[in-house]
Amino acid sequence: AQKVTQAQTEISVVEKEDVTLDCVYETRDTTYYLFWYKQPPSGELVFLIRRNSFDEQNEISGRYSWNFQKSTSSFNFTITASQVVDSAVYFCALSESWYSSASKIIFGSGTRLSIRP
Amino acid sequence: SAVISQKPSRDICQRGTSLTIQCQVDSQVTMMFWYRQQPGQSLTLIATANQGSEATYESGFVIDKFPISRPNLTFSTLTVSNMSPEDSSIYLCSVARDSSEETQYFGPGTRLLVL
Numbered sequence: 001a002q003k004v005t006q007a008q009t010e011i012s013v014v015e016k017e018d019v020t021l022d023c024v025y026e027t028r029d030t031t032y033y034l035f036w037y038k039q040p041p042s043g044e045l046v047f048l049i050r051r052n053s054f055d056e057q058n059e060i061s062g063r064y065s066w067n068f069q070k071s072t073s074s075f076n077f078t079i080t081a082s083q084v085v086d087s088a089v090y091f092c093a094l095s096e097s098w099y100s101s102a103s104k105i106i107f108g109s110g111t112r113l114s115i116r117p
Numbered sequence: 118s119a120v121i122s123q124k125p126s127r128d129i130c131q132r133g134t135s136l137t138i139q140c141q142v143d144s145q146v147t148m149m150f151w152y153r154q155q156p157g158q159s160l161t162l163i164a165t166a167n168q169g170s171e172a173t174y175e176s177g178f179v180i181d182k183f184p185i186s187r188p189n190l191t192f193s194t195l196t197v198s199n200m201s202p203e204d205s206s207i208y209l210c211s212v213a214r215d216s217s218e219e220t221q222y223f224g225p226g227t228r229l230l231v232l
Contacts, residue, residue, distance in 0.1 A: 033220075043225065044226060045160075047220060047222055107161075109159045110159050
């Protein structure tokens with residue numbers, strides 16, 4: 001069965017600090033997708049990144065970076081030089097991929113990130 | 118990504134009543150989904166809204182409680198029927214452009230409080 005674990009319920013750091021959000025997943029499939037979404041206080045869910053199981057290259061987008069390691073079934077998210085606007089709940093998610101259909105996404109429990117000025 | 122809107126954005130309802138939530142997309146999409154997010158919790162898929170046929174419900178969700186319509190490729194509704202305080206949640210619709218698109222994009226959500 002699929003499962004996504006975000007062990008960090010809440011994290012609080014001071015602005016400009018770097019912070020890493022952990023995500024560990026379980027799946028029996030060899031083909032799957034991993035996602036990160038951000039949910040600011042307004043409530044909308046903002047898509048941040050998608051990785052497929054065959055692409056283990058780390059990715060950097062501005063202050064955001066993602067470290068995908070299949071050996072440890074982890075897909076961690078790092079924010080460098082955090083800002084108050086980064087305060088939100090962050091969800092890691094997993095979907096198993098069948099070639100011809102968009103699949104059900106399983107969400108982790110989320111990590112609430114608070115950036116203090 | 119698609120632009121997705123939901124109506125209403127929030128509502129306060131009385132126990133025993135029903136509320137219909139609308140989800141509108143600015144372009145045709147093949148896949149539409151409805152999720153529930155209970156207070157302080159993660160997201161749970163309620164059902165996949167299928168255009169022209171009955172929705173596909175996840176375990177624990179039934180059509181009588183959460184009837185869904187999908188009359189075309191840009192619009193869907195979710196009704197929360199015979200509401201109780203336990204139905205107080207954020208309800209979100211999401212879309213995937215086509216059946217091979219793995220990324221789902223979410224609407225702004227509908228915050229529902231049942232008294």
